[in-house]
Amino acid sequence: MRAFQILGRDAFNRDGMTSVWHANRFFTVVADPIIADVILKSCLEKDDIMKLAQLLTDNGSIFAAVSIWRPRRKILASHFNTKILNDFVSVFSKQSEILITKLKETLDRGSFSVWNYFTTYTMDAVCETSLGVQVKSQHNPDQPFLKAFEECCDLGSARMVQPWLHSMTVYRHLPQYKRYMKNKYFICDFIKKIVQSKRKDNELHQISDMNGDQYTGSDGVKSLLELLIKNSNFTDKELQEESVIMVLAGTDTTAVAASFTALMLSQHLDVQDKVYEELREVFGDSNRAVEPDDLSQLKYLDAVVRESLRLYPPVPVITRKVERDVALPGGVTLIPGCGVVVNIWAIHRNPHYWGDDAEEFRPERFLDSALKHPAAFMPFSYGPRGCLGYRYAMMALKSALASLLRQYRLMPDNESYATVKREPLRLKFDIMMKDVNNFRLRIESRN
Known part of the structure; x- marks a missing residue:
């Protein structure tokens, strides 16, 4: 991470751009939102380094080539509408109540890591809303599906930063590869069985509708997977790939964002007090579940989450591949073959767009004035390939924090x-x- 920080600060002194060699690859590093805007709208192909992630995700749209991503995104985008997302709030609230109960065990323990609590919360919430299954990892932190995902992420990230492991010819002969594939097969088999089961349920629904019968299938909220089976022509393989993406993207990013926000609140008690006062205004003394209308009223909590995402974006960099000449502001032209690193961490701390206090945690900046440029804030990417699940993540985040902060006061570890x-x-x-x-x-x- 230190390398990204150094490169970002170097770019501040070079009109928003610098460059670096990563093994035999040349990368342009961008720390200015105006330049990033051009790149993220012109260069849609992910850089080749991101193909390493496809060992797990195959053709899942987040890392897929544009020819695969574009038609799938059109279908997926229609399933992240307001009505569907509002339906998910009841799941977020239910899982938040479990989170609060599990946190009781830490009251007399002093300092502890909140990471595992948020990871299991997001895994349970994501699996229920995306796949329509309850994995109950909050009740069992050693849940095999969660552990398989964690190990794949650990092995994948270690490989990504070690160029000598990029070659599949080399990697497939190493013990890390065998561990990675063992976990991948477990994940894919788990999701494959869910897809097959949900497909069968959908067929029973259709038969019941044709016969005029009342089908008594799964109750409650329909998951994204169930909606995709009903409303799209995705094959089982395509559904499996997108399901892996939904779990991968939804679990870790939301858990990281929630953990950083909780950490910031524990270190800025004055900010936490303001959040609590807002919660009292909306909920009073009630411990009732969070509802969709509540989230829209929590303006200051929203600003707190955004400020945490500004300083600590879960994905601090985006990489893209240049396939044709791209003219940038300032007269620089990128040529085919080079890679681009959009340094989100640096863009979010660029003093030209965020002021002299860019390094400080000050949520009020999101209430006081509008962004100086739309790309100055991109915690979940930007442009045509921006994250579809941005609103989903924000709702899951705020639901958990609204429940948590009504019950507990977060304090610094020291x-x-x-x-x-x-x-x-x-x-x-x-x-x-x-x-x-x-x-x-x-x-x-x-x-």
């Missing part, structure tokens, strides 16, 4: 923290950006 100078968080990069100290904090009951 009791003397308030009397000493704050040090910048130490960060690491393993596909997602994470805290080196694993998001440690303390909680106190508000009752």
